[in-house]
Amino acid sequence: MTHCVLTAEFTHETNTFNVIKTDYEAFRSSRILEGNDAISARGDANTELAGFLDVARKYQWDLVHTISADAEPAGPVTRDAFDRITDKILAKAAALGDKLDGILLGVHGAMVTDFSSDGEGELLERLRRVLKRRIPIAVTLDPHANVTASMCENADVLISFKTYPHVDIRETARHAAELLHKAIQGSIRPKTLLMRRPMLEEANAGRTDIGPMIDWIEEAREHERSAGALAVSINGAFPGADVKEVGPTVVVTYDGEPDRHIAFAERIADKIWDNRENVLNKFYTPKESAEIARCYMGERPLIIADYADNPGAGAYGDATALLDALLKARVQNACFGPMVDAGTVNQLSNAKIGDTVSVSLGGKMDPRFGGPPLQVEAKLLRLSDGKLVGTGPQLGGLQFSFGPTAVISVGGVKVLVVTERSQLLDQEQFRAFSIEPTAHDVIVVKSQQHFRADFESIAGEIIICDCGALSTMDYVKMPFRNVPRPIYPLDKF
DSSP states (O other): OOOEEEEEEEEOOBOTTOOSOBOHHHHHHHEEEEHHHHHHHHTTSSSHHHHHHHHHHHHTOEEEEEEEEEOOSBSOBOHHHHHHHHHHHHHHHHHHGGGOOEEEEEEOSOOOBSSOSOHHHHHHHHHHHHOSSOOOEEEEEOTTOOOOHHHHHHOSEEEEOSOSSOOOHHHHHHHHHHHHHHHHHTSOOOEEEEEEOSBSSOTTTTOOSSSTHHHHHHHHHHHHTSTTEEEEEEEOOOTTOOOSSOSOEEEEEESSOSHHHHHHHHHHHHHHHHTTTOOOOOEEOHHHHHHHHHHOOOSSOEEEEEGGGOGGGTOOSOOOHHHHHHHHTTOOSEEEEEEEOHHHHHHHTTSOTTOEEEEEESOOSOTTTTOOOEEEEEEEEEEEOOEEEBOSTTTBTOEEEOSSEEEEEETTEEEEEESSOOOOOOTHHHHTTTOOGGGOSEEEESOSSTTHHHHGGGOSEEEEEOOSSTTOSOGGGSOOOSSOSSOBTTSOO
8 A cells, every 4th residue: 555645844943042033035045945846956865855755765655745945043933934834834734635644844843933932843733733634743853952842742753863963864764754654554653752851951962973972872772672662862952042942852752651761761861961061072262262273283174163153053153253363363274164244245246356355254243242343354265156065974965055155365364255154064165165174274164063074084183162152152141031940051950
C-alpha cells in the first residue's frame, strides 16, 4: 500500500531582543521554495527535505512537498509572514484530506511570532485543526529548540539533531521519517515527553565536539536502543528568546509505558543542571583578542570567533568592537567577515576597484551592543552580487547569498561587507570573494560554533571573543521580562 505523506520545512530562530521584525520579505530574500523547486535545490544536501526524500524513496511513498521557507535569525516573525507560509501547508493538508497518512515537518523549535511565543506549537495546533483524523506527525528540531508542551502534545515524534555544528540534519530527518512510517503502519504508537530545568541555556550552548555533551549524547543513543525508546533529544536551548518555555530540555519519544523514559530524562536533565557552571569556552575581550592576534606566530591561521555578534543567533552582524581593536593594535594580514552594512555596500558600489573611500562602517543597528560605526579609509578590492554555492559540511551544494557584497582593505585587515545577515561557517563564503582564508595569519568569523565544521581543519588556534553584541554570554545585560523566575544564571540558586 502506498502512503501519502505531506512534508514542509519552516524554520526560524527568533531573537526577541533584535528590533528587526522578520517579515515575509525576510523569508523571501533568504529562501521560499515550493514543491519541485525545493526538491531540486535541497533534495540532495544536508537538509531535512533530503532525509525525508531518502525514506520516501525507500518505502515508495506518495510524497507531497509543500514549502521550504527560512529566514535569518532576527526579531519576531510577523503575523503576515507566519500566516502566508503556514497557510500553504494547511491548504495542502486540507486538500489531501483522507488521502493523507502522515506529516513530516522540518522546523527549528525556537520560533517566536509577534502574536505567539511558540511559533512551532501554533503551526502544529493549526495543522491538527484542519486534519480530519488523528494522523501521525513527526517533527525534526534544531538542538537549540526551546521545546514546549504544545509541541509535544500536537506532534507524535520530536527529534533534534545530535551534533553542533549540525552535520547530521539529513540523518536526523531519516530517523524521523522511519518512525513516521512505523506509526503510519501501526507498529508503534509514539508519544513524547520532556524534562526542563530552570536555566536559560546549557552551559556550553549544546556543543557536541568537546565536553560532557559527548557522553550525554552517547547515553541518549544507548537509551534509543532500549525497548520502547524511539528517539532521544538533548536540547541546549536558545536563550535569545525571552519566553516562558525557555531552556535546555531532554525530550524522549517513546512507545508503551513512560516510567522508564521519565527516569532517564530526569537523570540527564539533572546532569545538565549540575554542570551549569562548567563553561568550556574562554571568552576574551576585543582588546585581549587583538593583542593575541598581534603577537600570533603560528604556522596556520589564528581564528577568532566573534561569538556575541553571530547573525546565526539573531545578532545584527554589524558590531565593530573587535574590528576596532584589531585596527588599533595594527594587526596585519587578517580577514574579517562578515560586516553587515547595506548602506556602506551601496556607497561602495559607486566607486571603482582600487579607490580609497571614506566610510562609516558597521555599528548602525544598535551601537549599545557591540560598538558604534567606525570612520575608516577603505580601499575597495572587489564588488559582487554575493552569490555562491557552499562547499563545507553544512552548506555544501546549497546556493547561498550575502546580497550585494564588497571587499575592502582597512589597515591590515580585509573586510567582507555584506547586505544580508548570515553567519560565516563555510570557507567558500570568503573564497567566493577572492579572500583565501589559508593565506591569512588571522581569520575573524562572526559565528559561535558552526564555523568549526569547515574552519577547524585549517586553524592553528581558535579563540572566542565576546564583544558585547546581542548574543553576549553576559545575560544580565539583556532586558529579560518573560522568562520564568528564578532562572539560572539571572538568579542565584
